[in-house]
Amino acid sequence: MNALIQRSWSPYVVGAGIGGLSWISFASAKKPLGITTPFESTAARLGQLAPRASGVNAYLVKNDEVPRLDWEWALAAGVLLGSALSASASGDSDHGSVPRTWSRAFGPSRAKRFAGAFFGGTMMMFGARMAKGCTSGHGISGTLQLAASSWIFAPIMAITAGFVARKLLGKGRYAR
Amino acid sequence: MLVDSPLKLALGLGTGAVFGALLQKGQVGKYEVILDQLLLREGRVLRTMGTAVAVGSVGVHALAGAGYTRLQVKPLRLGGVIPGAVLFGTGLALLGYCPGTTLTAIGEGRRDAMVGALGMLTGALLYVRVYPTLKPVLEAGDFGKVTLPQATKTSPWPWVAALGAAVLAGALVFRKH
Numbered sequence: 001m002n003a004l005i006q007r008s009w010s011p012y013v014v015g016a017g018i019g020g021l022s023w024i025s026f027a028s029a030k031k032p033l034g035i036t037t038p039f040e041s042t043a044a045r046l047g048q049l050a051p052r053a054s055g056v057n058a059y060l061v062k063n064d065e066v067p068r069l070d071w072e073w074a075l076a077a078g079v080l081l082g083s084a085l086s087a088s089a090s091g092d093s094d095h096g097s098v099p100r101t102w103s104r105a106f107g108p109s110r111a112k113r114f115a116g117a118f119f120g121g122t123m124m125m126f127g128a129r130m131a132k133g134c135t136s137g138h139g140i141s142g143t144l145q146l147a148a149s150s151w152i153f154a155p156i157m158a159i160t161a162g163f164v165a166r167k168l169l170g171k172g173r174y175a176r
Numbered sequence: 177m178l179v180d181s182p183l184k185l186a187l188g189l190g191t192g193a194v195f196g197a198l199l200q201k202g203q204v205g206k207y208e209v210i211l212d213q214l215l216l217r218e219g220r221v222l223r224t225m226g227t228a229v230a231v232g233s234v235g236v237h238a239l240a241g242a243g244y245t246r247l248q249v250k251p252l253r254l255g256g257v258i259p260g261a262v263l264f265g266t267g268l269a270l271l272g273y274c275p276g277t278t279l280t281a282i283g284e285g286r287r288d289a290m291v292g293a294l295g296m297l298t299g300a301l302l303y304v305r306v307y308p309t310l311k312p313v314l315e316a317g318d319f320g321k322v323t324l325p326q327a328t329k330t331s332p333w334p335w336v337a338a339l340g341a342a343v344l345a346g347a348l349v350f351r352k353h
Binding site for chain 2: 003006007008009011012014015016017018019020021022023024025026027028029030031032033035036039040042043044045046047054055056058059061062063066067068069070071072073074075076077078079080081082083084085086087090092093094095096097098099100101102113114116117118119120121122123124125126127128129130131132133134135136137138139140141142143144145146147148149150151152153154156157158159160161162163164165166168169170
């Protein structure tokens with residue numbers, strides 16, 4: 001019980017926990033841990049509300065896919081739930097909008113931060129669906145299965161993210 | 177719409193809740209922790225992921241070898257994977273959370289992560305919209321669902337051992353950072 005009240009666990013404990021959880025997900029649901037497939041599925045379901053504007057029918061035909069409310073969808077919802085429970089147990093909630101490193105580079109504007117977060121999220125998800133995986137699906141689940149696709153995705157993604165972060169945020173114009 | 181059984185949905189929710197709690201306790205749903213990693217100021221994210229991969233690979237390959245599960249790898253299609261990784265990395269640097277840690281940060285209450293998730297949904301809608309046009313590009317350079325052991329006609333176990341050794345060595349060498 002005490003551990004749940006603690007704010008921060010060792011990265012090795014957490015990493016071993018996530019590794020162990022991947023055994024459980026493979027043994028129970030026969031599936032790897034991943035986050036972004038349900039976003040695509042949800043987008044397809046939402047698209048069905050306006051099929052002409054969303055172009056969802058052509059997508060469904062070409063993709064041989066149907067929108068799902070499945071184990072993976074519940075998994076993504078569970079991540080949000082588990083984090084909320086953990087953060088409230090340890091008093092680690094945070095309702096902020098503009099992180100320190102961001103505001104050093106771009107100033108304290110909330111609108112600017114929200115615009116960056118929105119476009120960042122858009123690009124990130126589009127890229128994830130192109131590659132069929134994210135930091136979880138490729139970065140953890142794929143690499144641990146020794147998938148060739150994931151061992152190509154993960155380093156390219158990490159180097160790009162590091163390079164862009166350094167260019168954008170490495171030297172804060174608003175620093176001190 | 178295809179809906180899983182309530183039991184399977186509950187299993188997913190429970191597995192996800194443990195995943196989310198671990199990410200939250202690991203502090204990796206925090207913008208500054210992720211940026212510290214990207215700017216190479218500190219290595220908590222890589223330590224966490226490396227350990228997860230090393231530990232996970234032992235059990236998952238043992239389970240698959242014994243026939244209790246099957247590996248589920250994504251196909252290697254260079255036309256999707258390489259540009260996807262570049263777009264993903266760029267978006268990650270801008271947002272400061274990856275998809276799983278966006279959900280973790282929303283659980284903590286972060287407003288910027290909520291906006292990021294709206295962006296993610298928009299990205300998925302955009303992907304659905306352009307998928308039919310993009311499909312030939314995405315499927316170019318298709319090598320199928322191949323693993324490194326399959327590609328080199330080797331057993332997975334030397335690879336699993338090497339992963340464990342690499343993570344252990346990294347932990348020892350960088351124990352001060």
